[in-house]
Amino acid sequence: MMRKLTLIGIMAFALLSSCTSKSNRLPILGSKNPVTKTVDGKQVTDTTYATIPDFKFVNQYGDTITAKNLDGKIYVADFFFTTCPSICPLMHRNMLNVYKEFKDDNxxxxxxxxxxxxxxxVPVLKRYADKMGIAGNSWWxxxxxxxxxxxxxxxxxxxVQERNPAGQYIxxxxxxxxxxxxxxxxxxxxxxxxxxxxxIADIKTLKAEPEQVAAK
Amino acid sequence: MKVKLIAGILLLITVVVVSCQSDEQVEFSRYYSGGSSIYQQHCQNCHGEKGEGLQSLIPPLTDSIYLKNNKTLLACFLKNGLKGKIIINKREFDDEMKPDELAPIEIAKVLTYVTNSFGNKMGVINLQMVEGDMAKCR
Structure with missing residues (x-):
């Protein structure tokens, strides 16, 4: 009897959580490609989504960062330059809120x-990081x-574009x-x-998606 | 009839209120409100909506003592930019502010706005003052 109840409980929980996770899923953006494979003699069509290709950059500490350093991590990317007179200070004033919210999440x-x-x-980037009050490895x-x-x-x-004649990057x-x-x-x-x-709210939603929780 | 009477009274009140404002007050309001939109366009991205600046990169505009002590230099800061170490709210800043292409009247308006917002209260900085200060820019 007890076992039956537990089973029903688990099923109900699974049903509920599957419903909530569905409604709380973020969309996947970028181009989609249907890929047809032959599995066990049957034609199976699967959808693959555009992914960020491998890369190699250097962070403010002089460490080489590749896509591998982001395995098992959710991340936010943007483009800026330290002498940007227009939108960058505003962007990074807002990004600081993202940093503060998740800086303890490895x-x-x-x-x-x-x-x-x-x-x-690299030294200019380090100086910028110090002045922004960015420490540790959560913001590269x-x-x-x-x-x-x-x-x-x-x-x-x-x-992103090259410097325009007025000396500004767009x-x-x-x-x-x-x-x-x-x-x-x-x-x-x-x-x-x-x-x-x-x-910030979407990062929390994404972190809770079963697929993200399971991924290493 | 009643509507006309009310409208008439309202007009009378408006005239009285406006004429009560001194010339200085009218000038101040004109400079301040014009300066508000110039600030949004040219200054706010870096210095922030409340003049709060950005960490140790961009100084806040809330140091009333600094602004008072440097009142006659402010127009030159906007005209020629500002470089080198400055102490604002007891903190050191040494990044560069690039000059912006503002007309003297726009400089006057935006300075009036900044020096009378964010906790500052320095009164009007008008075109004549700005032109005088700019003639002495180093």
């Missing part, structure tokens, strides 16, 4: 790519050659949310505090 990272690698060398400021950075920006669906101010499977799960206007509040 399975979470923030990646800020500089689009001005010539000026923003990444230096890389221009081609690599502009290339990865495309994978994040971001538009870049999108979005924060991009990436899951443990390296898929894009959301983009947020980094200059808008309300959007950044939504990002």
């Amino acid at each position: 399975n979470f990272r923030i990646l800020s790519h500089t689009i001005d690698p010539k000026y923003d060398t 400021l990444l230096h890389g050659n221009k081609g690599d950075t502009y290339g990865i920006a495309k994978s994040y669906l971001q538009s 870049h999108d101010g979005f924060f991009i949310l990436i899951d443990k499977q390296k898929r894009i799960r959301g983009t947020y206007e980094g200059t808008d505090p309300k959007e950044v509040d939504k990002l």
Whole structure:
């Protein structure tokens, strides 16, 4: 009798939690590709989603960071440069709230790519981090050659451009949310505090998805 | 008839109130409200909605004593930018502020806004004052 009750309890819980997880799932963004495979002599069609390709950059401590360093981690990426006179201070004022919320979570990272690698060398990035009050490893400021950075920006669906004649860089101010499977799960206007509040809420939702909890 | 009477009374009150304001008050309001929108366009991204600055990168605009002591230099800071070490609210800042292409009248308006917001209360900084200060820029 007791066992039966327990079983019913577990089933009810499973049913409930499957319902809530469904309604609380974030969408998967980026291009989708149906892939047809032959499994045990049967044709099976599966959907694969665009993922962020492997990369190699250097953080503010001079450590090499590749996609492998983000295995088992949810992260947020953006593009900036330290001498940016327009939207960057506003973006990073808002990003500080994300940092403060998740800085003690070792399975979470923030990646800020500089689009001005010539000026923003590793020591310049470290100085910026210190002045922003960023410590530890939860927020990495990444230096890389221009081609690599502009290339990865495309994978994040971001538009960045070379310095224009007025001496300014044009870049999108979005924060991009990436899951443990390296898929894009959301983009947020980094200059808008309300959007950044939504990002913080969405990170919590994403962290609770069974697929994310299970992923290592 | 009643509507006309009320409208008439309202008009009378408005005229009395407006004429009660001194020329200085009118000038101040004009500069301050114009300065508010210039601040949003040119200053707010870095210095923040409440003039709070950004960590140790961008100084806040809340140090009334610094602003008072440097009142006649403020126009030059906006015209030529600001570089080098400064102490604001007992904290050190040494990043560069780039100059912005503002007309003298816009500088006057935005300075009036900043020096009378965020806890500051310094009265109007008008065009004549700004032009005088800018002539002495180093």
